Each structure stands twice: as structure tokens, then as C-alpha cells.
Amino acid sequence: MIAATDDAVRESAGYLFAAPTDFFAAVWEAVWGAYTALFRGAVYNDRVDDFATQIRPLTETLKYSGPLIAAGLGVGIGFRAGLFNIGGRGQMLLAGAAAGYVGFKLDLPMIVHLPLAIVVGMAVAALWGGLAGLLKARTGAHEVITTIMLNWVAYYLVLWALKQSYLLQTPGSANPKSLPMKDTAILPDLLGDRFNLHLGFLLAIVAVAVMWWVMNRSTLGYRIRAVGESPTAARVAGIDVGRTYVTVMLIAGALVGLAGVNQTLGTTTSGVTPDLDAGIGFDAITVALLGRSRPLGILAAGLLFGALKAGGFTMQTSENISVDLVLVVQSLIVLFLAAPPLVRAIFRLPSKEAK
Structure with a gap:
């Protein structure tokens, strides 16, 4: 290509x-x-002499990777439970809007302000994701349909709030944008003012560690895996499948919400906008697929996609290669991931489990 x-x-x-x-x-x-x-x-720019400028590309990759990793974890835990959470966009929008409201509206010391904004954003997203889980558990409504529709509900709710001066809109402005975040609610830089890498990346790494422990060392993780393998068998074994669905979607919403918080309080601190999700909610699906829905795999996939995003701009400017080629590569990754089971189905080949 x-x-x-x-x-x-x-x-x-x-x-x-x-x-x-x-x-x-x-x-x-x-x-x-x-x-x-x-x-x-x-990764590394060898065409400059200043060391800080040389490693700046790596910090950009890590910056882009943070929200991809967090959102990928949210999608991945859904996959492990047999749920297809494609409501990342709506969950990110509501989390970013809620965290942004706390971030520019309240006057608090940083030690209280920043954690409060993060927790509020994640909590709102968790409730939004949990709503889809509750519908699945109580009525059997398919999570693909409900999360798609909730994406649009969330988008128009945020858009409406951004047109109301008493909610999110900047007073006296006609643009759908909020005031910038106060300094006490901004995720601090990790390497100083010369780099854009902020605390959001470390929060994503912490989320990876927590989810690895939950999925591999806790009874909750066992229940999630059991429901994902076979809801019927899990139910026979005494696992409350409906409650597990709700729990999974609450956790998934909180993790995706962390990505939205990362955007609002770390990457785009100039104010909440209707496009704060930057397509990350859908990119997270590919990250989760490539990472096989495992926390460490999602970490590696998030770093890869962050590198593609950071390096794509340099490809375009220095080699005149369209940045859209990166999107093509991401699409091919999904195609190749889907190819093995598709080929087995077409040619009626036995699966690995059958072998």
C-alpha cells in the first residue's frame, strides 16, 4: 500500500x-x-541533537496510548464475559463532561480537586455502562443495540449541556465548549513542561495491573470467565449471570470513563467539546481484539496503536504518506484477527479446541 x-x-x-x-x-x-x-x-528522532527532542516521540506514543489502554480494558472485560461493549464513545463523553464540570466549576485544593474529578467521571461512565448491563440482565436486550443507542443519547446530552451556560458552555460564548480546566484539576506532567506525557498514562498502567489481578486471581474474575465461556453452565454452577453482566458493564464503563477523564483532564484541558472522545471509543475495540482481551495483551496493543497514531503524522509530513494509511492498517489487523475462524467456517476445518 x-x-x-x-x-x-x-x-x-x-x-x-x-x-x-x-x-x-x-x-x-x-x-x-x-x-x-x-x-x-x-520512538526516537535521530535527526536532532537535543536529547529531550530525540525522546519526545516516545513520550507522545505513551500519551496517545494511555486512553487506548484504559478504554481497551473496558472493552476487553466485556469480551471475557461474552458481552460486546461498543458504547465506549458515550461512556467517554459522559465521563469527560462530568470530570470537566468538576474540573472547571469547583475551587478546591489539588489533593481533593483532581481525585474528585477523576472519581466523578469514572462513576458517571460506570453508571452509563451499568445501564446497558441492567437491560441485558433484566430484559435480555442485546448489549450491541443498547450501547449503540446509548452512544447517541450520551452525545446529544453532552451537546445539549454544552449549549447551556449554567451547565458546561462558556458564559457569553456561542460555541459548544466549556471553560478550561483549573490548574488544580489537571493531570500533572510526568517529565516536565517540555513533554505532553501526563499522569493519565500511569493511571492506565495501574488499571492494567488491577484488571490482571481481578481476572486471574479473584473469584470475580473466575465468575466473569465462567459466564463468558458458557452462561448456561455458569448458571447451573450457581453463578448469578445477570448480576455478573451488570457488574462487568459497571467495571467496563468505569475503565472507559478513565479514558474520557484522561482526555479532559490531561490531553485537552482547554475545555470539554463534543468530540473529546477522538474516536478512541471505537479504536478500543480493535485494541481489545488485538490484545485477546487480556490486560497485558491490551497494554501491548495500546502501545502499538499509540505508536501508529504518533508516528503517522511524521509519515505524512516527511514522506507525504497519508495518515489515513494508519486507519487502513488498523482495519487490516481486525481482518486478520477475524480471518482464522472465518476460514475454518468456510472450509469446515476443525477448531484448535477440537484438535
């Missing part, structure tokens, strides 16, 4: 048989240039 979108490659393809070395050289230059640009934009 990189070669096909490169002007030099297409030009040399016109006389491929007359000078094939020109074509292959152009392909190599295009691909090598793209990947080195990706590395410079995501």
Missing part, C-alpha cells in the same frame, strides 16, 4: 520492463522511508 501510493513508484512502474531496477529501488525507498519516519515519530 505504501508503494502503491508513492508517486515515484507509480512513475517507474510505467517503464518497469525497460528498467526494473528503478521500480524496485523506488519501492524500497518508499517503504524504508515510511517506516523510518514512523520510527522517528513514535
Whole structure:
């Protein structure tokens, strides 16, 4: 794909048989240039002399990875319970809006203000996710449908609140945007003012550690895994499947809400906007799939996607490669993840479990 979108490659393809070395050289230059640009934009920039500038790409990757990891955990725990939580956008929007309201409205010392904003944001998102779990448990309503619809309900609720000056809108402004966060409610920088990496990344790492323990060392994790393997067998074994669904969606909402809090209090502290989720709610699905819904796998997948996002801009500016290529790569990842079971179904091949 990189070669096909490169002007030099297409030009040399016109006389491929007359000078094939020109074509292959152009392909190599295009691909090598793209990947080195990706590395410079995501990990280490060797074209500058200042060490702080050299490692800045890595800090950008970590910054982008934080909300992806948190939201991926929220989607992943749903997968482990057999639930498809695609309500990440709505949960992030409500969490960001709630945390933002606390962040710019209240006057408190930082030791109280920041934790309060984080907890309120996560709590609101947890309740929003728990609503889908309650509908699933009580009525059997499919979580895919309910979370999709709740995404839009959340979006228009936040949009409405951003048009009300007594709620989120900046007084005297016609734009749907809130006041900026107060300094006492902003996630502090981890490496100083020269870098954008903030405490949100460490919170995501803590969430990974907590979820690893919950899923692998706790009775709650055992119940979640049991329900995900077979709700019927879990019910026969005495597990309350409905309660487990509600619990899972509460936890999932809180984790996705952490991503929304990360955005509002760390990345976009200039104010709450209707697009604060930045597509992370849907990218988290791919992160969870690639990480096999395991906390450590989601951590690795989140770092990869953060690197793709950070390095994609450098690819575009230095090599004239469209940043949309990163979206194509993410889509291909999902395709390849889905390919093995699809191929087995088409050709009626035995599954790994059957072997």
C-alpha cells in the first residue's frame, strides 16, 4: 500500500520492463522511508541533537496510548464475559463532561480537586455502562443495540449541556465548549513542561495491573470467565449471570470513563467539546481484539496503536504518506484477527479446541 501510493513508484512502474531496477529501488525507498519516519515519530528522532527532542516521540506514543489502554480494558472485560461493549464513545463523553464540570466549576485544593474529578467521571461512565448491563440482565436486550443507542443519547446530552451556560458552555460564548480546566484539576506532567506525557498514562498502567489481578486471581474474575465461556453452565454452577453482566458493564464503563477523564483532564484541558472522545471509543475495540482481551495483551496493543497514531503524522509530513494509511492498517489487523475462524467456517476445518 505504501508503494502503491508513492508517486515515484507509480512513475517507474510505467517503464518497469525497460528498467526494473528503478521500480524496485523506488519501492524500497518508499517503504524504508515510511517506516523510518514512523520510527522517528513514535520512538526516537535521530535527526536532532537535543536529547529531550530525540525522546519526545516516545513520550507522545505513551500519551496517545494511555486512553487506548484504559478504554481497551473496558472493552476487553466485556469480551471475557461474552458481552460486546461498543458504547465506549458515550461512556467517554459522559465521563469527560462530568470530570470537566468538576474540573472547571469547583475551587478546591489539588489533593481533593483532581481525585474528585477523576472519581466523578469514572462513576458517571460506570453508571452509563451499568445501564446497558441492567437491560441485558433484566430484559435480555442485546448489549450491541443498547450501547449503540446509548452512544447517541450520551452525545446529544453532552451537546445539549454544552449549549447551556449554567451547565458546561462558556458564559457569553456561542460555541459548544466549556471553560478550561483549573490548574488544580489537571493531570500533572510526568517529565516536565517540555513533554505532553501526563499522569493519565500511569493511571492506565495501574488499571492494567488491577484488571490482571481481578481476572486471574479473584473469584470475580473466575465468575466473569465462567459466564463468558458458557452462561448456561455458569448458571447451573450457581453463578448469578445477570448480576455478573451488570457488574462487568459497571467495571467496563468505569475503565472507559478513565479514558474520557484522561482526555479532559490531561490531553485537552482547554475545555470539554463534543468530540473529546477522538474516536478512541471505537479504536478500543480493535485494541481489545488485538490484545485477546487480556490486560497485558491490551497494554501491548495500546502501545502499538499509540505508536501508529504518533508516528503517522511524521509519515505524512516527511514522506507525504497519508495518515489515513494508519486507519487502513488498523482495519487490516481486525481482518486478520477475524480471518482464522472465518476460514475454518468456510472450509469446515476443525477448531484448535477440537484438535
